[in-house]
Amino acid sequence: MRYVIDNEATSDGKIALRNIVKEYHTPSGAKTVLNNVSFDVSAGEKIAVLGRNGAGKSTLVKLIGGVEKPTSGTIHRGMTMSWPVAFGGGFEATMTGLDNIRFIARIYNRPIQETIERVDDFAELGQHLLMPVKAYSSGMRARLAFALTLAIDFDCFLIDEVISVGDQRFQRKSHDALFVKRRDCAMILVSHDISMVKNYCSKALILKNGRGRVFDDLDFAIDVYSSL
Amino acid sequence: MIYANIGPASPHSVLVGRLAKEIAEHFLGTVQEISANISSELRLELERRGSNNCLFSLSTPDREIAQAIVRNGVPSILVIRPFSELSCYAMQRSGLDLLAAVRHVTCEVSCLYPIARNANLAPLPVDDDEPLSQLTTRIGVFLGFPVSQVNIGDILGKNFADWRSMSVGNALLVYVAGAQETFALQSRLSRRDKALLGEMDASYLPLLARGGGGRLSWPLDAMFIAEPPFNSITAPIDMLGPARILTFGPYFHLPEGDWIAEITFALTENYSGNSLMVDVYTSADEILAASRGELPQGGTFATHLSFRVVSSADRLELRTFVLSGALEGRIEILSVTLSRTEDPL
Numbered sequence: 001m002r003y004v005i006d007n008e009a010t011s012d013g014k015i016a017l018r019n020i021v022k023e024y025h026t027p028s029g030a031k032t033v034l035n036n037v038s039f040d041v042s043a044g045e046k047i048a049v050l051g052r053n054g055a056g057k058s059t060l061v062k063l064i065g066g067v068e069k070p071t072s073g074t075i076h077r078g079m080t081m082s083w084p085v086a087f088g089g090g091f092e093a094t095m096t097g098l099d100n101i102r103f104i105a106r107i108y109n110r111p112i113q114e115t116i117e118r119v120d121d122f123a124e125l126g127q128h129l130l131m132p133v134k135a136y137s138s139g140m141r142a143r144l145a146f147a148l149t150l151a152i153d154f155d156c157f158l159i160d161e162v163i164s165v166g167d168q169r170f171q172r173k174s175h176d177a178l179f180v181k182r183r184d185c186a187m188i189l190v191s192h193d194i195s196m197v198k199n200y201c202s203k204a205l206i207l208k209n210g211r212g213r214v215f216d217d218l219d220f221a222i223d224v225y226s227s228l
Numbered sequence: 229m230i231y232a233n234i235g236p237a238s239p240h241s242v243l244v245g246r247l248a249k250e251i252a253e254h255f256l257g258t259v260q261e262i263s264a265n266i267s268s269e270l271r272l273e274l275e276r277r278g279s280n281n282c283l284f285s286l287s288t289p290d291r292e293i294a295q296a297i298v299r300n301g302v303p304s305i306l307v308i309r310p311f312s313e314l315s316c317y318a319m320q321r322s323g324l325d326l327l328a329a330v331r332h333v334t335c336e337v338s339c340l341y342p343i344a345r346n347a348n349l350a351p352l353p354v355d356d357d358e359p360l361s362q363l364t365t366r367i368g369v370f371l372g373f374p375v376s377q378v379n380i381g382d383i384l385g386k387n388f389a390d391w392r393s394m395s396v397g398n399a400l401l402v403y404v405a406g407a408q409e410t411f412a413l414q415s416r417l418s419r420r421d422k423a424l425l426g427e428m429d430a431s432y433l434p435l436l437a438r439g440g441g442g443r444l445s446w447p448l449d450a451m452f453i454a455e456p457p458f459n460s461i462t463a464p465i466d467m468l469g470p471a472r473i474l475t476f477g478p479y480f481h482l483p484e485g486d487w488i489a490e491i492t493f494a495l496t497e498n499y500s501g502n503s504l505m506v507d508v509y510t511s512a513d514e515i516l517a518a519s520r521g522e523l524p525q526g527g528t529f530a531t532h533l534s535f536r537v538v539s540s541a542d543r544l545e546l547r548t549f550v551l552s553g554a555l556e557g558r559i560e561i562l563s564v565t566l567s568r569t570e571d572p573l
Contacts, residue, residue: 035499206555211500213468213555220469224553227471 013043020073051207079155123147356397450478498557
């Protein structure tokens with residue numbers, strides 16, 4: 001193993017991945033999912049991650065989010081980084097929504113009561129917050145995760161495709177909260193939605209067969225992506 | 229009696245045609261010169277002719293004319309000149325740029341190929357320093373007329389005033405319209421142009437020589453990268469970008485028949501993979517052959533395309549396409565070689 005996770009070692013407002021290689025061992029041998037991928041995200045910068053299915057996007061999200069470690073390469077996190085927005089897989093299912101909020105607020109060193117109020121206000125789960133998360137529908141779980149992501153106030157949001165949570169009104173509210181009220185935050189947006197990428201991103205990382213390349217010209221990147 | 233002066237148009241072929249006409253008229257009386265490369269036009273001219281004696285001037289004869297010349301054993305003179313002269317003459321006459329002129333000459337050579345390979349025909353070498361009378365005598369021999377010291381004055385005296393002291397080179401300048409301008413253009417060709425034309429000589433002129441011309445190559449200088457500023461494909465091409473056409477050209481012509489194109493590529497840094505398609509496309513808006521395949525990460529490889537040229541008048545294009553968006557990779561065409569696999573005559 002030759003990886004380094006430089007997790008918030010310095011708050012220089014920059015996320016930098018260098019020469020990231022990720023291999024998985026399979027019965028048929030090692031499979032390289034990411035092969036020497038490098039890119040930077042500066043404070044306030046919004047980068048799209050584009051690629052066909054199987055290109056390595058989800059693996060990259062896991063590595064950036066710290067869920068998995070790279071086989072080699074370095075990940076420098078010089079700003080606070082969210083988990084994938086609306087991703088509810090990190091909840092302890094037997095705990096109530098409220099307890100999960102307390103738990104996460106403690107982990108991220110945020111004032112507990114204020115965090116609870118912000119989540120309650122945004123997620124609109126009401127009395128359901130007193131129930132174990134395992135009793136939540138997938139929509140409720142996603143709303144809780146989304147609200148919690150916003151309440152923590154990250155410097156950089158990791159958005160992995162799914163941000164269409166809840167009914168139309170809630171979707172509009174989520175969109176507004178993420179892209180309008182937090183327009184100065186950095187974002188790593190993994191999406192197949194070209195119009196969303198065009199609306200919110202200034203550059204793009206395209207992944208193809210594990211290889212990655214950053215394009216500062218977004219229109220050119222979309223042209224390339226559209227014919228992958 | 230019918231005679232033919234064939235060859236890609238050049239000042240030399242024009243002079244030889246005039247001398248051939250003088251000779252034939254001396255022995256046969258009035259000889260009508262007919263310049264027609266399409267059989268229907270030629271038939272029309274023959275119907276209109278006022279004499280039984282004709283001299284055809286052919287530079288891009290269609291298949292029917294070529295077959296008739298060969299089948300009937302028409303006494304013919306073939307004058308072959310280098311591409312520099314042929315192309316400059318085409319430029320001078322038609323206002324073409326050099327590459328368009330080269331394309332035109334490939335059309336002439338390809339159309340003349342079936343006649344030139346006729347066993348009864350041999351090229352007539354022409355030397356500029358040679359006396360005009362000597363060339364006249366040799367033309368007479370080619371056409372089967374007894375030109376000698378006795379009658380040569382009668383043959384040349386009428387239209388070539390100073391024929392006794394005149395060399396072929398001088399006669400060209402004095403008696404062939406456009407010759408001076410052609411030679412001036414030739415003298416101004418750049419080194420790169422000369423190199424291209426030299427390649428064309430080596431590649432295409434053997435088609436007009438008996439027993440040669442089974443294999444030729446298309447110069448990379450005549451093919452282009454399909455992006456502004458449309459440079460020649462003489463350097464590696466960056467594959468970065470969307471799926472697209474990478475190269476096109478040269479819009480050259482080939483003799484009718486079956487051909488195999490061998491395209492050799494060199495590839496580097498194609499770590500994320502891609503597919504390449506190569507096709508042969510004609511001005512008749514038809515894809516004659518296509519092949520596609522996955523590209524390796526790097527190395528040298530070749531692809532082969534078999535196709536049939538049904539008309540020498542069709543311009544041919546070799547196109548390469550990268551079939552999906554590319555993040556990296558550099559590809560270079562090293563050579564395009566064409567081999568003839570079947571002779572229709």
